[in-house]
Amino acid sequence: MPQLRVGMIGYKFMGKAHSNAYRSLPMFFPNALKPEMSVICGRDGNAVQQAAAQLGWQESVSDWRTLINREDIDLIDINAPSDAHKEIALEAVRAGKHVFCEKPLALTLQDAREMLQAAEEAGVVHMVGFNYRFSPAVRLAKRLIESGRLGKLYHFRAFFLQDWILDPDFPLVWRLQKEVAGSGSHGDLGAHLIDLAHYLVGDIREVIGMSETFIKERPLASEMTGLSAKGSSNGPKGPVTVDDATLFLARFESGCIGSFEATRFAAGHRSTNSFEINGSLGSVRFDFERMNELEVYFTSDDEDVQGFRRVLATDPAHDYADAWWPPGHTIGFEHTFIHEMLELSTAVAEGRQPEPNFRDGVKCQAVLEAVEQSVDERRWVAISEM
Amino acid sequence: MPQLRVGMIGYKFMGKAHSNAYRSLPMFFPNALKPEMSVICGRDGNAVQQAAAQLGWQESVSDWRTLINREDIDLIDINAPSDAHKEIALEAVRAGKHVFCEKPLALTLQDAREMLQAAEEAGVVHMVGFNYRFSPAVRLAKRLIESGRLGKLYHFRAFFLQDWILDPDFPLVWRLQKEVAGSGSHGDLGAHLIDLAHYLVGDIREVIGMSETFIKERPLASEMTGLSAKGSSNGPKGPVTVDDATLFLARFESGCIGSFEATRFAAGHRSTNSFEINGSLGSVRFDFERMNELEVYFTSDDEDVQGFRRVLATDPAHDYADAWWPPGHTIGFEHTFIHEMLELSTAVAEGRQPEPNFRDGVKCQAVLEAVEQSVDERRWVAISEM
Amino acid sequence: MPQLRVGMIGYKFMGKAHSNAYRSLPMFFPNALKPEMSVICGRDGNAVQQAAAQLGWQESVSDWRTLINREDIDLIDINAPSDAHKEIALEAVRAGKHVFCEKPLALTLQDAREMLQAAEEAGVVHMVGFNYRFSPAVRLAKRLIESGRLGKLYHFRAFFLQDWILDPDFPLVWRLQKEVAGSGSHGDLGAHLIDLAHYLVGDIREVIGMSETFIKERPLASEMTGLSAKGSSNGPKGPVTVDDATLFLARFESGCIGSFEATRFAAGHRSTNSFEINGSLGSVRFDFERMNELEVYFTSDDEDVQGFRRVLATDPAHDYADAWWPPGHTIGFEHTFIHEMLELSTAVAEGRQPEPNFRDGVKCQAVLEAVEQSVDERRWVAISEM
Amino acid sequence: MPQLRVGMIGYKFMGKAHSNAYRSLPMFFPNALKPEMSVICGRDGNAVQQAAAQLGWQESVSDWRTLINREDIDLIDINAPSDAHKEIALEAVRAGKHVFCEKPLALTLQDAREMLQAAEEAGVVHMVGFNYRFSPAVRLAKRLIESGRLGKLYHFRAFFLQDWILDPDFPLVWRLQKEVAGSGSHGDLGAHLIDLAHYLVGDIREVIGMSETFIKERPLASEMTGLSAKGSSNGPKGPVTVDDATLFLARFESGCIGSFEATRFAAGHRSTNSFEINGSLGSVRFDFERMNELEVYFTSDDEDVQGFRRVLATDPAHDYADAWWPPGHTIGFEHTFIHEMLELSTAVAEGRQPEPNFRDGVKCQAVLEAVEQSVDERRWVAISEM
Numbered sequence A, B, C, D: 001m002p003q004l005r006v007g008m009i010g011y012k013f014m015g016k017a018h019s020n021a022y023r024s025l026p027m028f029f030p031n032a033l034k035p036e037m038s039v040i041c042g043r044d045g046n047a048v049q050q051a052a053a054q055l056g057w058q059e060s061v062s063d064w065r066t067l068i069n070r071e072d073i074d075l076i077d078i079n080a081p082s083d084a085h086k087e088i089a090l091e092a093v094r095a096g097k098h099v100f101c102e103k104p105l106a107l108t109l110q111d112a113r114e115m116l117q118a119a120e121e122a123g124v125v126h127m128v129g130f131n132y133r134f135s136p137a138v139r140l141a142k143r144l145i146e147s148g149r150l151g152k153l154y155h156f157r158a159f160f161l162q163d164w165i166l167d168p169d170f171p172l173v174w175r176l177q178k179e180v181a182g183s184g185s186h187g188d189l190g191a192h193l194i195d196l197a198h199y200l201v202g203d204i205r206e207v208i209g210m211s212e213t214f215i216k217e218r219p220l221a222s223e224m225t226g227l228s229a230k231g232s233s234n235g236p237k238g239p240v241t242v243d244d245a246t247l248f249l250a251r252f253e254s255g256c257i258g259s260f261e262a263t264r265f266a267a268g269h270r271s272t273n274s275f276e277i278n279g280s281l282g283s284v285r286f287d288f289e290r291m292n293e294l295e296v297y298f299t300s301d302d303e304d305v306q307g308f309r310r311v312l313a314t315d316p317a318h319d320y321a322d323a324w325w326p327p328g329h330t331i332g333f334e335h336t337f338i339h340e341m342l343e344l345s346t347a348v349a350e351g352r353q354p355e356p357n358f359r360d361g362v363k364c365q366a367v368l369e370a371v372e373q374s375v376d377e378r379r380w381v382a383i384s385e386m
Helices: A013-028 A045-055 A064-068 A082-094 A109-122 A136-146 A185-200 A333-350 A358-377 B013-028 B045-055 B064-068 B082-094 B109-122 B136-146 B185-200 B333-350 B358-377 C013-028 C045-055 C064-068 C082-094 C109-122 C136-146 C185-200 C333-350 C358-377 D013-028 D045-055 D064-068 D082-094 D109-122 D136-146 D185-200 D333-350 D358-377
Strands: A005-009 A036-041 A059-061 A075-078 A098-101 A126-128 A153-161 A204-212 A217-219 A221-225 A228-231 A237-239 A245-252 A257-263 A272-279 A282-287 A293-298 A307-312 B005-009 B036-041 B059-061 B075-078 B098-101 B126-128 B153-161 B204-212 B217-219 B221-225 B228-231 B237-239 B245-252 B257-263 B272-279 B282-287 B293-298 B307-312 C005-009 C036-041 C059-061 C075-078 C098-101 C126-128 C153-161 C204-212 C217-219 C221-225 C228-231 C237-239 C245-252 C257-263 C272-279 C282-287 C293-298 C307-312 D005-009 D036-041 D059-061 D075-078 D098-101 D126-128 D153-161 D204-212 D217-219 D221-225 D228-231 D237-239 D245-252 D257-263 D272-279 D282-287 D293-298 D307-312
Touching: A005 A013, A005 A064, A013 A036, A013 A045, A013 A333, A013 C013, A013 C045, A036 A045, A036 A064, A045 A059, A045 C013, A059 A064, A064 A082, A075 A082, A082 A098, A082 A109, A109 A358, A126 A333, A126 A358, A136 A185, A136 A272, A136 A282, A136 A293, A153 A185, A153 A245, A153 D257, A185 A204, A185 A245, A185 A257, A185 A272, A185 A358, A204 A358, A204 D204, A204 D245, A245 A358, A245 D204, A245 D245, A245 D257, A257 D153, A257 D245, A257 D257, B005 B013, B005 B064, B013 B036, B013 B045, B013 B333, B013 D013, B013 D045, B036 B045, B036 B064, B045 B059, B045 D013, B059 B064, B064 B082, B075 B082, B082 B098, B082 B109, B109 B126, B109 B358, B126 B333, B126 B358, B136 B185, B136 B272, B136 B282, B136 B293, B153 B185, B153 B245, B153 C257, B185 B204, B185 B245, B185 B257, B185 B272, B185 B358, B204 B358, B204 C204, B204 C245, B245 B358, B245 C204, B245 C245, B245 C257, B257 C153, B257 C245, B257 C257, C005 C013, C005 C064, C013 C036, C013 C045, C013 C333, C036 C045, C036 C064, C045 C059, C059 C064, C064 C082, C075 C082, C082 C098, C082 C109, C109 C358, C126 C333, C126 C358, C136 C185, C136 C272, C136 C282, C136 C293, C153 C185, C153 C245, C185 C204, C185 C245, C185 C257, C185 C272, C185 C358, C204 C358, C245 C358, C307 D293, D005 D013, D005 D064, D013 D036, D013 D045, D013 D333, D036 D045, D036 D064, D045 D059, D059 D064, D064 D082, D075 D082, D082 D098, D082 D109, D109 D126, D109 D358, D126 D333, D126 D358, D136 D185, D136 D272, D136 D282, D136 D293, D153 D185, D153 D245, D185 D204, D185 D245, D185 D257, D185 D272, D185 D358, D204 D358, D245 D358
Parallel strands: A005 A036, A005 A075, A036 A059, A075 A098, A098 A126, A153 A257, B005 B036, B005 B075, B036 B059, B075 B098, B098 B126, B153 B257, C005 C036, C005 C075, C036 C059, C075 C098, C098 C126, C153 C257, D005 D036, D005 D075, D036 D059, D075 D098, D098 D126, D153 D257
Antiparallel strands: A153 A272, A204 A245, A217 A237, A221 A228, A245 A257, A272 A282, A282 A293, A293 A307, A307 B307, B153 B272, B204 B245, B217 B237, B221 B228, B245 B257, B272 B282, B282 B293, B293 B307, C153 C272, C204 C245, C217 C237, C221 C228, C245 C257, C272 C282, C282 C293, C293 C307, C307 D307, D153 D272, D204 D245, D217 D237, D221 D228, D245 D257, D272 D282, D282 D293, D293 D307
């Protein structure tokens, strides 16, 4: 009988979200294989010990290599900064562990491919953390598309708009450094949009993009946590080496056309992760700031009452809703992770690959890099070139 | 063959809206009987002469009695202040003229009844200016109800919220003086809600209300026009003798229950005239600030896509839409008057009574007064008592 | 040093929400006194044993009297059906236990007063479950009002609209039976509105109401859980003995006027718990279906940019936000209970009464009963009469 | 003293909108130079005679060349199909007439440049019909930007989404034929977005675009008017020679980056003409389906009440509002034309060029063609190349 004893590496923003998910799974999905919150790992021994206590882990360690080789661990959960994903994942799968890895899977497409290959050769379960797939409203969009209720898809348009670094004095946190983060808004936010596009519409054929770094230098960070940080505008500065905003146009294999925008400079948008899809029979619209809602339009509605419906995806007819509260009682950001861990746990129990897995991570990375190449070379780039 | 030579008494806010309606009718509804903009009348001869030129009237006069007795006039349009309605209307119908009268029909129910009786005895066409009935989105609500698509109606809830006298230094205009205006928010705004309730739901059986005058004294007005005016906060003050806000609960004859609120003290609401109706099979929602839209809900929608639809009432399937612009191209406040004059003109052409007519004005007045009595006597008042 | 070993009676909808709150408190508010999830109690031994396992309680019992007298319990959490509240609470406080009681505190005002008196005499901590106070957006409304940023309050208007019993074949669950539930929409939904009114605006002076039971008979329930249930439309029926909808008008002691509506017959509204408050300097608007948002209007905004702002109450400046996710990442229904338990735990730690406590429960009950009396006697009823 | 005797060529959708504007100008803007509705011109003599009667023109003719040379005409208004613009405009300016020309100015950039040059050499007043500039809410956006209240602009993103040809059986009207229309969604809808970008943000430096024709063949049209038409799905078909959708990315000279999308295949969007602009100090958002509203965000708002404000641009502080109705009383699509004609009339009276004029038409055409070239050559195209 399968077990799911978790060793988690990383304990900041995502570590908290994952911990809460492992912890909540048995209460709300009692039939799922229950994750054991065994070991949490971080470089700063004191900090990780404190995190273990707060987040509910049985044990804390500071050396991830030792953790990976422990026999009492079934799954390694990687939510350390992006530049550490590859090395940890490769070691973990070599040690025969299942791996859950936060997005982006790696800093480069080549790294991502190595990780996928290694995981497949090792025969372990692998998953990548595109959590937005697990919003009930997004699942509803997926069902409408799959069942043909939107018809042939013509348009996909998606935005991930934030404004947390709009202030030029916001300091140079790791997310603004290419060597740690890989890219800026593109890999952080755009990656989610690309995965949603893959999930909802299908494969992308070619792309052309545009990137911009509006603020070229920022104060060095003296302190940081989650998405917030402190620096001094009078202190020393360093160069921002990632994009503040990246936009691109895309053609899907199906003939659908798409536009994507990721930015951290959209004043007033704390975290607008939104998309709209237009098909021959209808449309859907989603905005994560109102994540319980999906707007839905059907051309087949009676002529005098055609219009976008605001569907609250909290009814029994909606995915996951039964596990939560009565209709009209909403859920939040963290619930996407609980549903994500449900898929992980179920896949382990059933001995299958979860979705999205490293294969989806690689696909996303291919598009990310194709966009970057199209920006550098100022031309359309086919995904097949990558 | 019928003619529609109009003599209009009053030339301010409503005078402008009516003039525009008469003027626009032939362009957008070329099959309608065309109104002749013959004579405009106002006490101030110079001002009314200027208004005639601006608003497109052939002639201006300052004595309404003479106007009423002219043979070359078929219809008297009364939009003078409310305290003048009765006298003018009685004279006009005695002279055999058709009458269009702005709401409220009169200052009292008894006056309104006299007007109705006189008009009926004279056999003229009579109409009262409840213009909101003529919004395409309201018409759509009416059709949904009449065709049974909302089922049995349970709830009607309506608000007319404004904030133009929120400032305690806003002066004591005529709309704040009982002897001229009859009542305050109740007769001005609540009257529209009551008429919409009659139109959409049916007759009201009993009511109980609550009124408040938040600001008891205001500076005397030195100048006023439309809904705006100027006064001096240091100058002399006078008592506000009408209600700033009136709310009431109601039972309809059909078993539906309702709540009504009219106020001029709702900060942020320039003119929110909104209602919602809940039936056994669906609901509708309307807000005049977004007058082209009706939100519509059906219980019969598929379980996973139930939600209020935002219907833009600009499609060919909607009343009046063909006369205007392509779908998605909206109309505004003034168009309700054009549609209203279409009904008036058509009724005259067809020799029938338009809707709403004095009968509706009397019904509205009965409810207004029943509410006032319920406020005074602190008890439920049946409309049948009135 | 205070302890918070909890014995919880009830394990359905509210039991799950409370369990999740106790369980989550230490992770998100690590400085709070940590509740021990000691014992869960329910009449059906097998079911409660299963609930204990799923919801994370150390022990389960089926006799609440024994539980109340255990020395290793500090707090009794009562979320059994409403008709059991009084007896349990009285016993609990007599045993010296702190008590958290779900709303409504009791079936009658007299019962509620007895409970308050007993709790005060026993000197225990007592709290009542008006969880909506603990939405960050509602806290923001409270701060705006308290700091005077809305000025003098003129209007309070509130709605709690649901549609879960719209279908006449929905069975006769306990919430539709007066002897168990006390009242229908009024006590279930209206109670929340009344508490929010007390919290945000202050004491109510007098009320007049209207009630309706649209569907008088329903099939007997064969099975029920949470807000859902099954029955047979062909089977035996029983009388609905509570209100389907209750509306009332109110005057506050401060001069503010209010209107309240609670209904379970508003098609399309799964759980619209909304209010709007208009003051001399601004307004706020809230809808629990979009619970992360507060709409805010200020009269002092520049003339050309006045309008309701959609504030997402997820910024560091908002209550509780720091404990959760970065700005723009929303929370849900269950979080109100976590915040509620934070207040409870903090009050126990600090040896003070939490807010809202039994005093607030009594105040709410007084208004509920005054409204019922006003419905029965068809007259205004002063709260001071109660 | 200048006169404005108008000869208008074309009498369908735009002809009606223009007629209404000329007709309404004197009533709502009595101080403006009054246009004389002298002559209307169309190829079908009977139809244009009927149009003259309905739309209020003194005379109708069927030969535009004669019209252009009449001495009693000061201005030629061109709203014939796009392929006729150039020839008429060139003749008109040669005859010394002022010219108002609907957009697009011409079918090609070269044609547009000839028209501008001819108009400048002739010294006449010339204007192009980008009517959306004249929405009060758009004017408010312009003022906020010009006064620096949005700071440095980072993002412009704009959509013009329609769905009127979503049905594959919708016939092959002239707007779908390249030789008459020049282009499809790009020139029809995208042109408006480009002009708004120029107006609000400034010059565009370079673009890259993507186009698609989703439905390649359609039934030949048997009848058409405005945007609606009839054909037979069984009858003969012809090729669609214009784009159904065109998207492009852009860099502005200022460093702002933009994305544009025009489509006629967005189910549920009757006419969503919307844009959002993000600057260092704030953002604005506009959607023509709610044209009276502008959403506005300021970073300088107090930390706890930051959010997009829904500003209803109907207050005295807003452009044109004084001419219309009290605050909160909205206007519609046709009003943009009345404001447009106000600018035209004022420019003629003051002997200056109106805005937007042929120079703006040329600028727009340059971007349109640069986008087309970028689509053909699959590369970024600089506007300076054109």
